[in-house]
């Protein structure tokens with residue numbers, strides 16, 4: 001599941017050697033050995049074997065960072081470094097991240113824990129780590145230049161504080177932020193309550209993921225860091241559909257989702273088939289009187305929303321960002337709208353000059369889902385993913401909540417597609433239905449026609465005649 005990597009000359013180190021800073025072996029010896037993750041799969045929850053017990057979270061296409069106990073202090077080791085992240089099968093991005101992945105591993109602690117985090121910088125420039133949302137001494141806040149010196153390449157800094165309030169937090173650099181966040185440097189932090197908390201319910205499944213976005217030209221692998229809004233890859237934990245794992249739950253599980261937004265725009269996150277309640281923000285659990293049911297919650301830039309629901313409806317329920325352009329992959333933005341334009345005759349002429357010319361978009365973009373279009377190497381298909389009934393036509397920020405009555409407690413394995421009971425799937429109309437009773441004798445509607453004038457009524461306008469007389 002994990003690999004522990006020797007900094008000097010391991011296979012993983014060689015991959016990133018061109019840009020990564022070298023780190024002194026002697027300096028590393030006293031630190032907790034950094035744990036490196038090489039796979040983008042959703043790892044099972046990390047059940048704590050030291051410290052206070054808690055119910056661990058599951059990071060979508062991610063993992064939780066193991067720690068070591070040192071005289072009652074939980075010690076973690078984060079390594080900021082260049083990584084290769086498979087964003088979906090067939091498409092790998094060259095990002096920056098932590099411990100082999102982008103996003104970095106989730107850090108899970110318990111309210112009241114004293115936490116020590118070593119941060120080693122293997123990037124080619126200074127970095128720092130800001131612990132977004134935490135109560136901590138000002139000098140541990142991670143703002144380079146303001147509260148600390150930047151961590152130079154090859155150096156290790158240590159942060160230490162008490163996790164004072166339970167909740168969901170994020171971490172990210174506060175040094176050359178625009179570049180480092182556009183390159184994928186971010187992670188989640190969960191502080192579990194130390195005892196039963198009146199505003200924090202116990203749940204059966206607790207999923208976490210970050211919203212992030214990249215601008216990577218089709219056929220290339222490194223994000224364009226100057227892009228401010230016009231990203232072409234909208235991802236959850238640096239994965240795009242169909243590369244995002246489903247959220248698998250057992251019917252009647254109480255489910256919590258913690259979703260943080262570190263993109264440059266807001267995302268209305270929408271769940272099908274269930275209502276949920278927003279139970280917490282980065283500021284902590286929300287008061288019960290302030291909660292109301294929703295099926296979509298908007299998550300603004302730099303915000304976390306924690307939502308909860310009872311998964312009582314079986315099925316494969318779509319779960320996605322409601323901005324429809326965010327459920328697409330690697331779109332060019334200069335594609336003209338071709339709907340209604342019949343350019344087949346033009347295409348015939350063009351094809352004589354350019355044999356690969358392709359007519360697209362004149363009936364909408366659905367054809368893109370089935371098109372055998374030659375893509376540059378290392379490019380994610382724009383909209384893809386195949387379900388039991390054909391193409392789903394989605395990419396980007398899209399996944400599926402799979403609710404199954406026979407899923408085992410604690411089993412996150414993919415159960416396959418939902419088997420719909422007979423007669424519960426929308427299908428082509430093919431037979432006459434019983435006619436509804438009609439209340440009138442005229443017309444085809446069921447509204448009474450009494451009182452309606454018969455025949456065609458033509459509305460005419462009579463213009464005033466005779467000038468301004470009479471007033």
Ligand SMILES: [Cu+2]
Pocket residue numbers: 234266267268321322323326397
């Ligand atoms: Cu979105």
